Amino acid sequence: MARHLARIHGTEEDKVNCPFYFKIGACRHADRCSRIHHRPAFSQTILIKHVYRHPIREAELKAAREGRGVDGAIVDEEGAREDFLAFFEDFFQELSKFGRLEALHVCDNLGDHMIGHVYAKFAEEEEAADALNVMNGRYYDGRRMEVEFSPVTDFREARCRDFDEDTCRRGGFCNFMHIKPVPLCLVRDMEDEAEDERRREEMERMERRRREERRDHRGGGGDRRRGRRDRERKGGRRGGGGSRSRSRSRSHSKSGSRDRGGGSGVRYE
Ligand SMILES: [Zn+2]
Ligand SMILES: [Zn+2]
Structure with missing residues (x-):
């Protein structure tokens, strides 16, 4: 029964749910429709x-x-x-x-x-x-x-x-x-522009966060600062340049854009 209802959901066979609202998001009967607009x-x-x-x-x-x-x-x-x-x-x-x-x-x-x-x-x-x-x-x-x-x-x-x-x-x-x-070329151009814009904003966000972090560390006394330096040093040795790959994705490359958070300052925490 449940499977049957799932199969007919939003089709002509479905007497409960409106197929037009389900498929098109708009139905000419609007609120007066005899079927449900879910x-x-x-x-x-x-x-x-x-x-x-x-x-x-x-x-x-x-x-x-x-x-x-x-x-x-x-x-x-x-x-x-x-x-x-x-x-x-x-x-x-x-x-x-x-x-x-x-x-x-x-x-x-x-x-x-x-x-x-x-x-x-x-x-x-x-x-x-x-x-x-x-x-x-x-x-x-x-x-x-x-x-x-x-x-x-x-x-x-x-x-x-x-x-x-x-x-x-x-x-x-x-x-x-x-x-x-x-025209597809127009859409492609706009997609590229939007992607650039988002990347720029992401970089600015990261830069702001880094600046705030630096400020926090400065204000937090010598111990914390040393702790961070140690962490960075360890990271550098272990990954053979974890920070290098970060700066590479920052300067250019489209690859970093999808995994927001992954390649960004989030991992810094
Ligand atoms: Zn038509
Ligand atoms: Zn309807």
């Missing part, structure tokens, strides 16, 4: 709701303001593309401050329950939690951001494959994610 207490993924201003919706609103009908809405495709890429960069940079992004997806959908949604998946749940705590309630482009943990961690299940192949007949009102494409 909101996770933690997740690697956060959803920033309705934060991207969809050019079609914006054009419709503008047309309405100017007394023209929806049919009078005109989208400047090229301008919209530029705005989108600037938006994407803004969010990539801002969110990367909290940790390594495994995915950043902006929805092109037009349905009210999905329009402007941004999903950000981090390498670690703690990073997602930090991002949520800081971003939720902040403003972007005049909009107060509403952020929640999302059950979506596998975007292959959430995305509309037809949209990716440019054949989705449901258009903007499709209930699967229409993920706006971003």
Whole structure:
């Protein structure tokens, strides 16, 4: 029984849990849905709701303001593309401050329950939690951001494959994610930049810690200082240059970036 329930969880067969909320993190019935939207207490993924201003919706609103009908809405495709890429960069940079992004997806959908949604998946749940705590309630482009943990961690299940192949007949009102494409080279560049930035911050943190440590030792009297010198000397002999490898990973190399703590000052304690 338990195994059966686990297998059908979040599928059409599951009469209790909503498959759309489970897979896509958004369901058009919202709180009126007859099935359960099980909101996770933690997740690697956060959803920033309705934060991207969809050019079609914006054009419709503008047309309405100017007394023209929806049919009078005109989208400047090229301008919209530029705005989108600037938006994407803004969010990539801002969110990367909290940790390594495994995915950043902006929805092109037009349905009210999905329009402007941004999903950000981090390498670690703690990073997602930090991002949520800081971003939720902040403003972007005049909009107060509403952020929640999302059950979506596998975007292959959430995305509309037809949209990716440019054949989705449901258009903007499709209930699967229409993920706006971003040039891979742009993403790679931003990833590299974010990685550099994190490494720089980590180095500064280590340097600060070392300085504080030195200050503590100086203030702590001669015995402690001698103890530390002895430890260092022993370490140097034993490892054939433990401190050398440390300074190497500090000066360059990408390898040190993943094992935060491992190669950093933590071992100094
Ligand atoms: Zn639902
Ligand atoms: Zn679709």
